[in-house]
Amino acid sequence: MRVVQADERDERADLAAFCAGCDVVLNCAGPSYRVLDAVARAALAAGAHYVDAAGDLPAMSALGPVRDRRRGVLRGPHPRPVRAAAPAARRPADAPPRRPRRRAAPLGEMGARDMLAARGPEFGTPLAAWRDGRAVPGARPLLGVALPGFPGRVHAYPYLSAEAVRLAERCDVDELRAHTVYASENVPRALAAAWAAEGPVDRHVPALLAVAEADLPDTGPYSTLLFQAVPREPGPPRRLTLRTSDPNALSGAVAALAVRDVLAGRVGPGAGLAADRLDPAAVLDRLRTDPAVTAAELH
The missing domain is CATH 3.40.50 (Rossmann fold)
Structure with missing residues (x-):
């Protein structure tokens, strides 16, 4: 090469x-x-x-x-x-x-910059869900919950990505709830503070990297993707779990x-x-x- x-x-x-x-x-x-x-x-x-x-x-x-x-x-x-x-x-x-x-490393400088910029109609909407054919604001975080594939108690914050909206429209689903899961509330708080502040988001990169690194000692680096589909007709839900250490x-x-x-x-x-x-x-x-x-x- x-x-x-x-x-x-x-x-x-x-x-x-x-x-x-x-x-x-x-x-x-x-x-x-x-x-x-x-x-x-x-x-x-x-x-x-x-x-x-x-x-x-x-x-x-x-x-x-x-x-x-x-x-x-x-x-x-x-x-x-x-x-x-x-x-x-x-x-x-x-x-x-x-x-x-x-x-x-779970998050690098470039990843932090993109995470801070990931708002708006072409990225996604925090604290929103999909219901009855439209995005609905006001979805509440799930704090201290146990989820399959995640160690211990975690915090799940609603985030309706543009990709999730496309999936909901394409599959004609009645309701879609998507969450980003964190080991603590540190990263969501850092993101909320950066989004609420004036000026370029790049200046918040060091703070975001610091709180993300602080969460690592408890769990070590890992990522779990959990999907569950509930059919309209009576029947058991289908679940997909994908896990990686990197x-x-x-x-x-x-x-x-x-x-x-x-x-x-x-x-x-x-x-x-x-x-x-x-x-x-x-x-x-x-x-x-x-x-x-x-x-x-x-x-």
């Missing part, structure tokens, strides 16, 4: 040279709200496919329609808002695909799966989200054998 340094702000020179000769460009750079569509445009101009590990809708909106129908653009392979803080990975046409390096590694694993599917021709041309373009059963089967996943149970 050859390491090439490039400035994502210099789309015409650095990024163009970076993407030249590639079959696919995997973008893990951040913070994603600053990178937006710059790397995607350079990749498409170089005739390469493009996969973005962040997957925020603002970047998709900035990119607009993909004119080259022969090329695919995938965004959002990660299942929760965790951002990789590595530079974009360049894959020459004659090199085998490589998985991004795994990191044990959420960034899980993001990297799904990004690597997306790259493989793009190169294998299993993803059609045009821009789209990984949630819509990858086969969910195939992704789950492959994640079950990935070292980043410590548990994957579907009931």
Whole structure:
């Protein structure tokens, strides 16, 4: 593997040279709200496919329609808002695909910046839920609760992401409640204070990183994704639990799966989200054998 340094702000020179000769460009750079569509445009101009590990809708909106129908653009392979803080990975046409390096840290500086910026209609709405075809504010946190797959008592704060809204609309669900789960109230309080303050959110990054680090000694780094679907007709609910000791590694694993599917021709041309373009059963089967996943149970 050859390491090439490039400035994502210099789309015409650095990024163009970076993407030249590639079959696919995997973008893990951040913070994603600053990178937006710059790397995607350079990749498409170089005739390469493009996969973005962040997957925020603002970047998709900035990119607009993909004119080259022969090329695919995938965004959002990660299942929760965790951002990789590595530079974009360049894959020459004659090199085998490589998985991004795994990191044990639960939250890096780039991840903190993206978390602080993750508000607004294209990101999500804190303390909201989906009910009867619309977003409803005023959802209350669940404090000190026991949840399957989470050690001890945790605090679950409602957060209705743009991805959750798309899922609710697509599946025509009556109600969707989504929560971000924390080991303590430290991180939610730091986020609330940053969002309430005036000025750029970047200046709150050190405080957010400090409280996130303070939560680690009690549990150690881990991430659990818990999904439950209750059918309209009488019947038992279905539950999926996915657990990892390194959420960034899980993001990297799904990004690597997306790259493989793009190169294998299993993803059609045009821009789209990984949630819509990858086969969910195939992704789950492959994640079950990935070292980043410590548990994957579907009931």
